[in-house]
Amino acid sequence: MKGDWKSRGFSTRAIHAGQHPDPTTGAVSMPIYATSTYVHDELGRHKGYEYARVQNPTRAALEANVASLEGGLTGHAFASGMSAIATLMTLLRTGEHAVFSRNVYGGTYRFMTQVLSRYGVESSWVDSTDLANVRAALRPTTRLIYVETPTNPMMEVTDIAGAAELAHRHGAVLAVDNTFLSPYFQRPLELGAEVVVHSTTKFLNGHSDSIGGVLVATRPEHGEWFAFVQKSEGAILSPFDSFLVLRGLKTLGVRMERHEQSGRALADLLARHPKVRRVLYPGLADHPGHAVQKRQASGFGALITFDLGSFEAAKRFLDRVEVMSLAESLGGVETLTSHPASMTHASVPPETRAELGIGDGLVRISVGLEDFADLAADCERALAAV
Helix, strand or coil, rough: CCCCHCCCCHHHHHCCCCCCCCCCCCCCCCCCCCEEEEECCCCCECCCCCCCCCCCHHHHHHHHHHHHHHHCCEEECCCHHHHHHHHHHHCCCCCEEEEECCCEEECHHHHHHHHHHHHHEEEEEECCCCCCHHHHHCCCCEEEEEECCCCCCCCCCCHHHHHHHHHHCCCCEEECCCCCCCCHHHHHHCCCCEEEECCCCCCCCCCCCCCEHHHHHHHCCHHHHHHHHHHHHEEECCCCHHHHHHHCCHHHHEEEEEEEEHHHHHHHHHHCCCCCCCCEECCCCCCCHHHHHHHHCCCCCEEEEEEECCCCHHHHHHHHCCCECCCCCCCCCCCCCEEECCCCCCCHHHHHHHHHHCCCCCEEECCCCHHHHHHEEEHHHHHHHC
């Protein structure tokens, strides 16, 4: 593309950054390069592509696009969000230590406590809403601070700029899982983080038809290492999935606006309902992280967690929704409901779930793009059965 795309607006970059019209046909959409290898012009000379595990034009376009949206130096796309997280963790060596937000995606907790712990990588899990807890957990061997904000599913909010200052003072890297808000609402790299993580499965793709992950780095040495791990481990995003995420990104701005509009309205409805004991949504003025979220992001997102008091009440609600769908995942055009204790966080030990407040009565909603009147009616009807 011609011109200084860094200075262009978010949606302009989402549509154009990293993507050039096809030189052969002028196709406006990035082609799917479904090839495993590339012919060399002659021995020792090729067109920049050698083998598709290492380089693919469709994947490269996606990586450049997401890096532009997050304001990073390099992007790296993987076969799943967990592949991206696992690659990030290769920055840690045996005997080194990482500090995590206590309430992260269950797969992240499982990977650290049941996989990397076997190789001598240590981790601490703290309430990062209070940075004093992060500071207290730091050790001479701490190399990484990993923050998910807002957290899944308790919607805890961490001060990213404050966490970045702590990390830098200690000589550690700050990585932020930005899946819940997307770069449309929150850009951690601008607040001092070195790496951003996304499950592209969620809002970036936005259509519940692709699984993937991405890392965006600000440091050249991190970008070089992530590319090396992509090449060495091979957990890369396929050309077709890269195409799907690129397609989704073109409408990210308008989708996120609609997601949040309905999300705020549904959170207000739930907060007023007599059968709902508590609503966790950073957009509500009484949320403990409301002020921090308002300062560091331009929106509050579409994820809502609320407490119905018991497993029986949660089951009654979840079994009776009709417009909403009971399913794992989030961030799609359709509204998805889930039961964190038995679904996304089932791998977290019961005693740890209890400490985090992930009770059997909790329900999480990822608000989609349906007509809000239908979502509200569906919610009211299901709550009437509780």
